[in-house]
Amino acid sequence: MKMKTNNENYETNEPLNGNESDVSLWTKRETALSFGLSFPETYLDAPFHDDNWQLVRYRGNNKAFLWTYEMEGFICLNVKVDPDKAYYIRKTYASVKPGYHQNKEHWSTVVLDGTVPVDEIKNMIVESYELISDSPTKRIYEAVKKIPKGKVATYKTVASLAGDPKMARAVGNALHKNPDPDNIPCYRVVNSKGRLAEAFVFGGSNMQEKLLKADGIEVIDDHVDLEKYGWDGEVKMVLGDGVEGPFFSK
Numbered sequence: 001m002k003m004k005t006n007n008e009n010y011e012t013n014e015p016l017n018g019n020e021s022d023v024s025l026w027t028k029r030e031t032a033l034s035f036g037l038s039f040p041e042t043y044l045d046a047p048f049h050d051d052n053w054q055l056v057r058y059r060g061n062n063k064a065f066l067w068t069y070e071m072e073g074f075i076c077l078n079v080k081v082d083p084d085k086a087y088y089i090r091k092t093y094a095s096v097k098p099g100y101h102q103n104k105e106h107w108s109t110v111v112l113d114g115t116v117p118v119d120e121i122k123n124m125i126v127e128s129y130e131l132i133s134d135s136p137t138k139r140i141y142e143a144v145k146k147i148p149k150g151k152v153a154t155y156k157t158v159a160s161l162a163g164d165p166k167m168a169r170a171v172g173n174a175l176h177k178n179p180d181p182d183n184i185p186c187y188r189v190v191n192s193k194g195r196l197a198e199a200f201v202f203g204g205s206n207m208q209e210k211l212l213k214a215d216g217i218e219v220i221d222d223h224v225d226l227e228k229y230g231w232d233g234e235v236k237m238v239l240g241d242g243v244e245g246p247f248f249s250k
Helices: 029-036 083-092 118-132 136-145 155-161 168-176 207-214
Strands: 042-045 054-058 063-071 074-080 096-098 107-111 234-240 243-248
Touching (some): 029 074
Antiparallel strands (some): 042 054, 063 074
Protein backbone atom coordinates (compact mmCIF):
# COMPACT_ATOMS: atom_id res chain seq x y z
CA MET A 1 0.00 0.00 0.00
CA LYS A 2 1.42 3.37 -1.02
CA MET A 3 1.35 5.73 1.96
CA LYS A 4 1.95 9.44 2.10
CA THR A 5 3.38 11.48 4.93
CA ASN A 6 1.40 13.69 7.31
CA ASN A 7 -1.58 11.31 7.19
CA GLU A 8 -2.52 12.20 3.61
CA ASN A 9 -4.87 9.60 2.14
CA TYR A 10 -4.52 7.48 5.26
CA GLU A 11 -7.39 6.60 7.57
CA THR A 12 -6.49 7.25 11.20
CA ASN A 13 -8.27 6.29 14.41
CA GLU A 14 -10.34 3.75 12.51
CA PRO A 15 -10.78 0.13 13.67
CA LEU A 16 -9.08 -2.56 11.65
CA ASN A 17 -11.15 -4.85 9.48
CA GLY A 18 -11.62 -8.17 11.21
CA ASN A 19 -10.17 -9.17 14.55
CA GLU A 20 -7.40 -6.79 15.61
CA SER A 21 -5.89 -9.52 17.78
CA ASP A 22 -5.55 -11.96 14.89
CA VAL A 23 -1.88 -12.96 14.78
CA SER A 24 -1.92 -13.04 10.98
CA LEU A 25 -2.90 -9.37 10.90
CA TRP A 26 0.08 -8.56 13.09
CA THR A 27 2.52 -9.74 10.45
CA LYS A 28 1.49 -6.78 8.28
CA ARG A 29 2.87 -3.26 8.30
CA GLU A 30 -0.60 -1.75 7.88
CA THR A 31 -1.79 -3.28 11.16
CA ALA A 32 1.06 -1.79 13.18
CA LEU A 33 0.72 1.61 11.51
CA SER A 34 -3.04 1.68 12.05
CA PHE A 35 -2.55 0.89 15.72
CA GLY A 36 0.16 3.54 16.08
CA LEU A 37 -1.98 6.16 14.36
CA SER A 38 -4.89 5.47 16.74
CA PHE A 39 -3.08 7.39 19.50
CA PRO A 40 -3.80 11.11 19.97
CA GLU A 41 -1.80 13.65 17.98
CA THR A 42 0.07 11.20 15.76
CA TYR A 43 0.96 11.31 12.09
CA LEU A 44 2.70 9.21 9.46
CA ASP A 45 6.09 10.18 8.04
CA ALA A 46 8.56 8.81 5.51
CA PRO A 47 11.63 10.97 6.16
CA PHE A 48 14.19 9.03 4.14
CA HIS A 49 12.39 9.20 0.76
CA ASP A 50 12.32 5.42 0.97
CA ASP A 51 8.94 3.68 1.10
CA ASN A 52 10.47 0.86 3.12
CA TRP A 53 10.75 3.17 6.13
CA GLN A 54 7.40 4.37 7.48
CA LEU A 55 7.35 6.11 10.88
CA VAL A 56 4.59 7.22 13.24
CA ARG A 57 5.43 10.42 15.08
CA TYR A 58 3.90 12.25 18.02
CA ARG A 59 2.84 15.71 16.87
CA GLY A 60 3.58 17.33 20.23
CA ASN A 61 7.34 17.06 19.69
CA ASN A 62 7.59 15.44 16.24
CA LYS A 63 9.46 12.47 17.66
CA ALA A 64 8.92 8.99 16.22
CA PHE A 65 7.73 6.27 18.56
CA LEU A 66 7.08 3.58 15.93
CA TRP A 67 9.41 2.74 13.05
CA THR A 68 8.34 0.15 10.46
CA TYR A 69 10.43 -1.44 7.73
CA GLU A 70 10.87 -4.74 5.91
CA MET A 71 14.01 -6.77 6.44
CA GLU A 72 14.77 -10.33 5.38
CA GLY A 73 11.17 -10.92 4.35
CA PHE A 74 9.55 -9.76 7.59
CA ILE A 75 8.03 -6.49 8.71
CA CYS A 76 9.98 -5.11 11.67
CA LEU A 77 9.10 -2.50 14.26
CA ASN A 78 11.45 -0.33 16.26
CA VAL A 79 9.96 0.88 19.55
CA LYS A 80 11.36 2.89 22.44
CA VAL A 81 11.71 0.88 25.64
CA ASP A 82 12.45 1.02 29.33
CA PRO A 83 15.89 -0.68 29.45
CA ASP A 84 14.98 -2.82 32.48
CA LYS A 85 11.81 -4.14 30.86
CA ALA A 86 13.56 -4.60 27.52
CA TYR A 87 16.10 -7.01 28.99
CA TYR A 88 13.42 -9.45 30.14
CA ILE A 89 11.23 -9.32 27.06
CA ARG A 90 14.26 -9.89 24.81
CA LYS A 91 15.11 -12.93 26.92
CA THR A 92 11.55 -14.21 26.53
CA TYR A 93 11.08 -13.73 22.77
CA ALA A 94 13.80 -14.40 20.23
CA SER A 95 12.09 -12.04 17.77
CA VAL A 96 12.50 -9.06 20.08
CA LYS A 97 16.05 -7.80 19.65
CA PRO A 98 18.18 -4.73 20.43
CA GLY A 99 17.16 -1.84 18.20
CA TYR A 100 18.33 -2.03 14.61
CA HIS A 101 20.26 1.13 13.68
CA GLN A 102 19.26 2.78 16.97
CA ASN A 103 20.41 2.99 20.58
CA LYS A 104 20.29 -0.66 21.56
CA GLU A 105 19.64 0.05 25.22
CA HIS A 106 16.64 2.30 24.68
CA TRP A 107 15.15 0.81 21.51
CA SER A 108 14.01 -2.69 20.58
CA THR A 109 13.31 -4.26 17.21
CA VAL A 110 10.25 -6.53 17.02
CA VAL A 111 10.18 -8.94 14.09
CA LEU A 112 6.56 -9.57 13.07
CA ASP A 113 7.02 -13.25 12.32
CA GLY A 114 4.01 -14.44 14.32
CA THR A 115 5.98 -15.64 17.34
CA VAL A 116 5.46 -12.63 19.61
CA PRO A 117 1.97 -12.47 21.21
CA VAL A 118 -0.20 -9.66 19.89
CA ASP A 119 -0.77 -8.24 23.36
CA GLU A 120 2.99 -7.99 23.90
CA ILE A 121 3.44 -6.15 20.60
CA LYS A 122 0.66 -3.71 21.42
CA ASN A 123 1.99 -3.14 24.93
CA MET A 124 5.41 -2.31 23.51
CA ILE A 125 3.92 0.22 21.10
CA VAL A 126 1.86 1.76 23.92
CA GLU A 127 4.96 2.05 26.12
CA SER A 128 6.94 3.60 23.26
CA TYR A 129 4.22 6.20 22.70
CA GLU A 130 4.11 7.00 26.42
CA LEU A 131 7.89 7.40 26.62
CA ILE A 132 8.03 9.65 23.56
CA SER A 133 4.91 11.73 24.17
CA ASP A 134 5.59 12.94 27.71
CA SER A 135 4.50 16.57 27.46
CA PRO A 136 2.85 19.32 29.51
CA THR A 137 -0.51 18.49 27.93
CA LYS A 138 -0.21 14.85 28.89
CA ARG A 139 0.80 15.77 32.44
CA ILE A 140 -2.21 18.10 32.66
CA TYR A 141 -4.58 15.30 31.68
CA GLU A 142 -2.98 12.96 34.21
CA ALA A 143 -3.36 15.59 36.94
CA VAL A 144 -7.05 16.12 36.14
CA LYS A 145 -7.67 12.36 36.32
CA LYS A 146 -6.59 12.47 39.97
CA ILE A 147 -9.21 14.99 41.10
CA PRO A 148 -11.47 12.95 43.41
CA LYS A 149 -15.20 12.71 42.91
CA GLY A 150 -16.86 15.34 45.08
CA LYS A 151 -13.95 17.76 44.74
CA VAL A 152 -12.83 20.47 42.32
CA ALA A 153 -9.39 21.88 41.56
CA THR A 154 -8.37 25.26 40.21
CA TYR A 155 -6.42 25.76 37.01
CA LYS A 156 -3.39 26.74 39.08
CA THR A 157 -3.62 23.59 41.19
CA VAL A 158 -3.74 21.42 38.07
CA ALA A 159 -0.81 23.34 36.60
CA SER A 160 1.20 22.76 39.79
CA LEU A 161 0.43 19.06 39.78
CA ALA A 162 1.51 18.96 36.13
CA GLY A 163 4.86 20.45 37.07
CA ASP A 164 4.56 24.19 36.44
CA PRO A 165 2.22 26.46 38.43
CA LYS A 166 2.73 29.20 35.82
CA MET A 167 0.96 27.30 33.03
CA ALA A 168 -2.62 27.76 34.25
CA ARG A 169 -3.57 29.17 30.85
CA ALA A 170 -2.17 26.05 29.19
CA VAL A 171 -4.43 23.99 31.45
CA GLY A 172 -7.46 25.78 30.05
CA ASN A 173 -6.29 25.26 26.48
CA ALA A 174 -5.67 21.56 27.09
CA LEU A 175 -9.06 21.00 28.68
CA HIS A 176 -10.82 22.68 25.76
CA LYS A 177 -9.31 19.90 23.62
CA ASN A 178 -10.01 17.06 26.05
CA PRO A 179 -9.61 13.85 23.96
CA ASP A 180 -11.28 11.55 26.51
CA PRO A 181 -13.99 13.29 28.59
CA ASP A 182 -15.17 9.99 30.05
CA ASN A 183 -11.83 9.47 31.80
CA ILE A 184 -10.48 13.03 32.08
CA PRO A 185 -13.06 14.86 34.23
CA CYS A 186 -12.29 18.40 33.11
CA TYR A 187 -15.62 19.59 34.52
CA ARG A 188 -14.00 19.33 37.97
CA VAL A 189 -11.68 22.25 37.15
CA VAL A 190 -12.77 25.80 38.08
CA ASN A 191 -11.07 29.17 38.24
CA SER A 192 -9.33 30.62 41.29
CA LYS A 193 -12.64 31.97 42.64
CA GLY A 194 -14.53 28.73 42.14
CA ARG A 195 -16.35 29.99 39.08
CA LEU A 196 -17.49 27.53 36.44
CA ALA A 197 -16.50 27.75 32.77
CA GLU A 198 -18.69 29.19 30.05
CA ALA A 199 -21.68 26.98 29.27
CA PHE A 200 -20.64 26.05 25.74
CA VAL A 201 -17.39 24.41 26.86
CA PHE A 202 -19.11 21.21 28.01
CA GLY A 203 -21.51 20.85 25.14
CA GLY A 204 -24.59 22.50 26.54
CA SER A 205 -26.08 25.06 28.87
CA ASN A 206 -25.28 24.39 32.54
CA MET A 207 -23.68 21.05 31.68
CA GLN A 208 -20.71 21.59 34.01
CA GLU A 209 -23.11 22.44 36.83
CA LYS A 210 -25.12 19.28 36.17
CA LEU A 211 -21.98 17.12 36.18
CA LEU A 212 -20.70 18.66 39.41
CA LYS A 213 -24.06 18.23 41.12
CA ALA A 214 -24.02 14.59 40.07
CA ASP A 215 -20.72 14.39 41.98
CA GLY A 216 -22.46 15.74 45.06
CA ILE A 217 -21.03 19.27 44.76
CA GLU A 218 -23.21 22.26 45.50
CA VAL A 219 -23.20 25.00 42.85
CA ILE A 220 -24.57 28.45 43.65
CA ASP A 221 -24.66 31.22 41.03
CA ASP A 222 -22.13 29.38 38.84
CA HIS A 223 -19.68 29.12 41.76
CA VAL A 224 -18.35 26.31 43.91
CA ASP A 225 -17.24 26.89 47.51
CA LEU A 226 -13.51 26.18 47.37
CA GLU A 227 -13.25 26.05 51.13
CA LYS A 228 -15.65 23.13 51.14
CA TYR A 229 -14.99 21.39 47.84
CA GLY A 230 -11.53 22.55 46.77
CA TRP A 231 -8.76 19.97 46.29
CA ASP A 232 -5.07 20.90 46.29
CA GLY A 233 -3.54 17.55 45.43
CA GLU A 234 -3.52 16.22 48.96
CA VAL A 235 -4.81 12.68 49.31
CA LYS A 236 -5.71 11.02 52.58
CA MET A 237 -4.32 7.61 53.39
CA VAL A 238 -4.59 5.39 56.44
CA LEU A 239 -1.24 5.13 58.23
CA GLY A 240 -2.33 2.54 60.76
CA ASP A 241 -4.47 2.36 63.88
CA GLY A 242 -7.08 4.42 62.10
CA VAL A 243 -4.75 7.43 61.80
CA GLU A 244 -5.06 9.39 58.57
CA GLY A 245 -2.12 11.22 57.09
CA PRO A 246 -1.63 13.32 53.98
CA PHE A 247 0.56 12.70 51.03
CA PHE A 248 0.72 14.74 47.88
CA SER A 249 -0.17 13.35 44.50
CA LYS A 250 2.69 13.30 42.04
